[in-house]
Amino acid sequence: xxxxxxxxxxxxxxxxxxxxxxxxxxxxxxxxxxxxxxxxxxxxxxxxxxxxxxxxxxxxxxxxxxxxxxxxxxxxxxxxxxxxxxxxxxxxxxxxxxxxxxxxxxxxxxxxxxxxxxxxxxxxxxxxxxxxxxxxxxxxxxxxxxxxxxxxxxxxxxxxxxxxxxxxxxxxxxxxxxxxxxxxxxxxxxxxxxxxxxxxxxxxxxxxxxxxxxxxxxxxxxxxxxxxxxxxxxxxxxxxxxxxxxxxxxxxxxxxxxxxxxxxxxxxxxxxxxxxxxxxxxxxxxxxxxxxxxxxxxxxxxxxxxxxxxxxxxxxxxxxxxxxxxxxxxxxxxxxxxxxxxxxxxxxxxxxxxxxxxxxxxxxxxxxxxxxxxxxxxxxxxxxxxxxxxxxxxxx
Numbered sequence: 001x002x003x004x005x006x007x008x009x010x011x012x013x014x015x016x017x018x019x020x021x022x023x024x025x026x027x028x029x030x031x032x033x034x035x036x037x038x039x040x041x042x043x044x045x046x047x048x049x050x051x052x053x054x055x056x057x058x059x060x061x062x063x064x065x066x067x068x069x070x071x072x073x074x075x076x077x078x079x080x081x082x083x084x085x086x087x088x089x090x091x092x093x094x095x096x097x098x099x100x101x102x103x104x105x106x107x108x109x110x111x112x113x114x115x116x117x118x119x120x121x122x123x124x125x126x127x128x129x130x131x132x133x134x135x136x137x138x139x140x141x142x143x144x145x146x147x148x149x150x151x152x153x154x155x156x157x158x159x160x161x162x163x164x165x166x167x168x169x170x171x172x173x174x175x176x177x178x179x180x181x182x183x184x185x186x187x188x189x190x191x192x193x194x195x196x197x198x199x200x201x202x203x204x205x206x207x208x209x210x211x212x213x214x215x216x217x218x219x220x221x222x223x224x225x226x227x228x229x230x231x232x233x234x235x236x237x238x239x240x241x242x243x244x245x246x247x248x249x250x251x252x253x254x255x256x257x258x259x260x261x262x263x264x265x266x267x268x269x270x271x272x273x274x275x276x277x278x279x280x281x282x283x284x285x286x287x288x289x290x291x292x293x294x295x296x297x298x299x300x301x302x303x304x305x306x307x308x309x310x311x312x313x314x315x316x317x318x319x320x321x322x323x324x325x326x327x328x329x330x331x332x333x334x335x336x337x338x339x340x341x342x343x344x345x346x347x348x349x350x351x352x353x354x355x356x357x358x359x360x361x362x363x364x365x366x367x368x369x370x371x372x373x374x375x376x377x378x379x380x381x382x383x384x385x386x387x388x389x390x391x392x393x394x395x396x
Contacts, residue, residue, distance in 0.1 A: 004136050004147065006035050007292035008128055013039060014294075015124035016099035020091040023119070026128035027226040027251065028106040028171060029163065031147050035128065036073050036102050043102060044069040048083075049076045049170075061086045070100045078105040079174070084118035091122050107175055107225055127226075130252050132288040134387050141281050141364075142268050144254020160258035164188070171225045176217060183208060187218055191248065192259035196276035198245045198303065199230075219248075227251055229283055234300040234313050243303040249280035256280060278328035279311055282362055282383060286312065286324075289387055302343060310343050316358075321347065323359045330366035332380040337361060340378050362386055 012035070015022050024032050037045060046068065048054060057064040057080055065086055077083060087101055103123070130145035131138075138150040146163070149156045168181045178184050187208055194204065201215045208215075222228040229249040250256040256277060262268050268277070283299065290297055302323075303309040312324040323340050340359040347357050359378040366382070374380045 002151070003034060003038055004031075004131060006031065006128070007132060007135055007288075008126060009035065009039060011292070011294040012036075012126060015126060016040070016102075018098060019122065019124040020095060020098055021087065021101035021103060021119060021123035022099075023123045023125045024102065024104045024128055025125070025226065026104075026106065027130070028167060029146055029148060030106075030128050030130045032104045032106075032128050033073070033075055034147070036104065040071055040073070040099075040102065043071040043073050045073045045075065047075045048079050054080055057083065065090065071102065072100070073102045073104070075104050076106065077103045078107045088118045088122060091119075095122070107171060126294070127291045129226075129284065129288045129291065132285055132292065132387075133384050134289070141253050141277055142257055142262070142265055144252040144257070145284075146252060146254060149254050156254065157258065157263055160255060163255070164258070167225070167227075172221055175221050175224050178218070178221070183210070184218060184221075187215075188222075189259045191222075192250060192256050193273070195249055195256050195260075195273065196247060196279045198243060199248050200245070227255070229280070229287060231283060231299055231301045231312070234302045243305065247301050249283050251284055253277055253281040253284065275326075275328045278364065279326040282324070282326040283312065285383060285387060286314065308339060308342055310339050321357050323347075323357055325359075325361045327361055327363045330364050332361050332363050332374060334374045336380075337375045337378040341375060344377060360386060 012022065012024070016039075024036065026032050033045075036043070046053065048057070061083065074083070087103075091101070101123075131147055131150060132145060133139045136145075136150060138153075139145045140150075143149050143153050143156050146159075149159050152159070164185065168185060172178050172181065172184060187204070187210075190204060190207060194200075199219075201212045201219075205212050205215045219228070223230060227250060229251050231247045231249065233244050233246065250259070257263075257268065260271070260273055262271055262273070268274060271277070286299055287297055290299075298315055300313045300315075301309075301311060302313055310323050311326045314322045314324070316322055323343060325336065325340055327336055329336075337359070340361070344357050344359055361374060361378060361380040362383045363380060364382070365384070372380055
């Protein structure tokens with residue numbers, strides 16, 4: 001498969017010059033290994049999913065590390081968390097020697113536990129999602145951004161089927177003792193029908209015949225393995241009674257389409273889930289933009305009990321906020337800006353900002369490519385235009 005340059009590459013190279021170790025997390029098959037091997041071609045490589053390799057490492061950890069040629073890439077290191085303490089001791093022998101250890105994992109909680117306990121101050125922690133629209137023109141709503149799916153779209157259905165099966169057998173079993181994988185697979189499909197909705201655990205538990213604590217556990221599995229994007233409610237009191245539950249999205253729209261049984265562009269256009277899928281696609285791209293630039297993930301939604309709702313709010317470095325509505329249309333109209341205008345007024349009255357909140361409607365690609373004003377203070381533009389270099393967090 002042909003290599004695609006990743007936006008995270010510059011940040012990763014910079015981190016390798018500043019830290020002895022770099023920890024790269026992300027969902028399975030997002031391209032972590034390919035990125036590291038491309039950027040650091042002289043590094044040795046060891047996959048820590050092979051039972052024989054794991055047994056050899058556990059039998060003699062020091063001997064195992066002695067055999068490695070530095071710099072070294074240790075792939076899927078969450079399977080052997082005890083390795084962190086041995087790597088730490090080697091880093092501490094020569095702490096000024098940077099770019100020696102590259103550790104990857106697809107189970108963030110297990111990986112970060114080892115980093116927090118053993119590698120604090122010694123490792124940069126970065127996250128890689130599947131491909132973004134800024135990295136490949138093949139990325140889109142139907143097939144998402146997994147490199148292998150977008151490289152061979154005709155085989156995407158089979159690829160996603162295999163991906164889900166591998167995910168269930170490896171990641172889900174590794175994170176928790178899920179006894180009934182068939183029911184967990186049904187849970188994943190049910191969750192796809194709630195894509196973009198406010199989380200209601202009881203509504204998820206009832207159709208599956210499981211308890212709410214089980215739903216909490218299963219949501220934790222999907223979040224730990226970085227399959228979900230959880231968008232919390234906006235934190236600031238604007239004098240309104242706010243909905244305080246998060247919204248959930250699958251991190252990859254291609255996987256969401258697969259779980260919904262959407263296989264063609266025509267089916268997608270007719271689907272009642274089109275709007276929610278586009279909203280999730282935008283959420284994923286906004287977060288990719290942040291993490292690929294080395295920024296902290298920060299994305300919120302707004303909804304009050306009177307029904308006022310704005311899809312996403314992004315705090316900006318100057319203390320302001322960008323408000324974003326996602327519309328699957330290719331032809332936005334002024335009426336789509338109503339919620340943004342209402343929330344902007346409430347926001348500015350409460351905060352008395354020196355700079356007004358900036359409002360955007362992000363829509364699918366159409367004939368008109370230049371941003372245009374729908375109403376005063378609200379711009380409509382294509383997602384790719386908003387994401388262009390230099391427009392992080394919506395800067396003009």
